[in-house]
Amino acid sequence: MFDSSPAAAQARQVHHLFFAALPCADIAARVVKLAATLRSAHKLRGAPTAAERLHITLCPVATFDGQPLSWIVAEAVNIAEQIASVTPPFGVVFNRAVGFDNRWRGAKLALCGGEELKPAVILQQNLRSALRRAGVDGGRGTLSNPHVTIVYDAGRVVGEYPIIPISWPIEQFVLIDSLHGQDRHVRLGSWPLRG
Numbered sequence: 001m002f003d004s005s006p007a008a009a010q011a012r013q014v015h016h017l018f019f020a021a022l023p024c025a026d027i028a029a030r031v032v033k034l035a036a037t038l039r040s041a042h043k044l045r046g047a048p049t050a051a052e053r054l055h056i057t058l059c060p061v062a063t064f065d066g067q068p069l070s071w072i073v074a075e076a077v078n079i080a081e082q083i084a085s086v087t088p089p090f091g092v093v094f095n096r097a098v099g100f101d102n103r104w105r106g107a108k109l110a111l112c113g114g115e116e117l118k119p120a121v122i123l124q125q126n127l128r129s130a131l132r133r134a135g136v137d138g139g140r141g142t143l144s145n146p147h148v149t150i151v152y153d154a155g156r157v158v159g160e161y162p163i164i165p166i167s168w169p170i171e172q173f174v175l176i177d178s179l180h181g182q183d184r185h186v187r188l189g190s191w192p193l194r195g
Helices: 008-013 025-041 070-086 115-133
Strands: 014-021 056-064 090-102 106-112 148-151 162-169 171-178 182-191
Touching: 014 070, 025 106, 025 148, 025 162, 056 070, 056 115, 070 115, 070 171, 070 182, 090 115, 115 162
Parallel strands: none
Antiparallel strands: 014 056, 014 171, 090 106, 090 162, 106 148, 171 182
């Protein structure tokens, strides 16, 4: 028999924990405007990502069917503190929009870049290595290049288009609990870069 109680529903809730960098309000507004323009120009069906959900994906931590395990959250917090203490603030630049398939949510459109993303790649690698040393391996395979998804469920894959470059200063990173199917992100902590 299927248990439909609130407690059972909570136990079935899928949580995706990941490290990310968030934009300031001005950059978020600029990205949302760009997403709406590209969505219209390419006749994409998905809605632009809401400003409060925009982020640069840095590193997956873990996925849970139910509440995240407290020891993994604690390890992620410890690792974030260590990495933030030795990483100086940096900037990245996104200079193109790229359409590609996402196995979980269909086609998507994302902001991408080149060499200007190298400091974010190094931060990704440091986070991934520290998580693995701690016995937390939330990401199978290779890390994806740092990017910002601006339209999910785009309906079809569009090509690659140059954009007016968007500079994004990274002065901190966060641990997010993404509640699958709810389009909701819960911030579990943030760490200023101070290396």
